[in-house]
Amino acid sequence: MRALRIWGIALVVLAALFVAVDRVAVYIAESQAENRVEIPGTRIGSTDISVRGFPFLTQLAGSELDEVDVRLTGIETRAGGRTLRISTLDAELRDVRLTDGFSGAVADRATGTVVISYEDLTKAASDGVKVEYGGKNKVKVTGTVNVLGRPISRSVLSTVTLLDGRTVRVHADKVPGEGIPGLEKLVREKTDFEREVGGLPNGLKLERIQPTEDGLEISGTGTGVRLAG
Template sequence: MRALRILLVIVVVLGGIFVAVDRAAVYFAESEAAGRVKVTGATIGSTDISIKGFPFLTQVAGKQLDEVDVEITGIETDADGRRLRISRMNAALHDVKLSEGYSSATAARATGTAVISYKDLTEAASEGVAVEYGGNNKVKVTGTVDVLGNPVSRSVLSTVTLVDGHTLRVHADEVPGKGIPGLEGLVRKKTDFDREVGGLPSGLKLQKIQPTEDGLEISVTGTDVQLAG
């Protein structure tokens, strides 16, 4: 019995050491991976990586991770000559294969959410246009136009849709003041616009867009998503 107890203690101690080493390896790997994430054609602010599954060391030995959660903040791209910034993006990547030398990783599939704040959307809109939440899945767009030498300001409720899976379109449902000749066309030149959403990791595609109080929430999904390289 004494020998059995000693054996059990040794097993528990060794198990504890293995868990500690495994968790330390995860922490190191997460830090290294976060510093290697790159997005083609965009700059990024910061990246946070969380590697799921246990034990980690056996996953690394097999060069495949069960799940990796990624959060990227401040993805900046150029959209039609104007800066477009994705405030943050969260994605869960599954069946992540590691390359030889662990220099890159590719996920078999991924799902996530990207958010564009109204401040950032305003900066991507036309000059002198402000965008904010309008309630009921709409955005409120305000712009000022010149009518016969007089500034005329109009606020419109607009619908935001996805076009061709990579472009967001802001289109006013109705423009107030239809009695003024040419006003609607002038206002729409300001308030209606398309902007391509770039800067997502290779393999991710836009699926659905939803205006919320915090900004435009975009569902993303993808296959063969490149995490780093």
């Protein structure tokens, strides 16, 4: 009986040691992976990676991870000759294959959500244009135009849509003209615009856009999504 108790204690200790070693390995892997995430043509402010599933060591031995959550913050890329900054990109990766000696990672399936703040969207718009939340799934766009040498400012409620899974289109529902010839055309040249959302991992396609108080929230899915290597 005593021998069985000793073996039982030993198994508990070994199990605890295995869990501890496994968790340390996860921490080290996450830290190393955060330094390796790259998206061509972009600059990433910070990266946070969480590897899910247990045990991690057996997943690592098979070069495939069940679940990986990634948050990228402050992604900067060029769009329409201007810098478009993505505030956050949250991605849930599934069945992630490690490649190139663990320097690369490709997810068979992925879902992701991008948030672009109105401040950053304003910077990506035309000069003299301000973009804000307009409520009820709309954005408010304010622009100033010159009519016969006189500056005229107009604010419009605009609908935001996605084109080709990569481009944000902002289009005013209605422009107050007040009988001034050509005013609507001038205002739309300022307030209506399209900007490509670059800086996304290859394989991730945007599918749905939603204006919120915090910014434009854009979600999408993808297959064969590459985040590193």
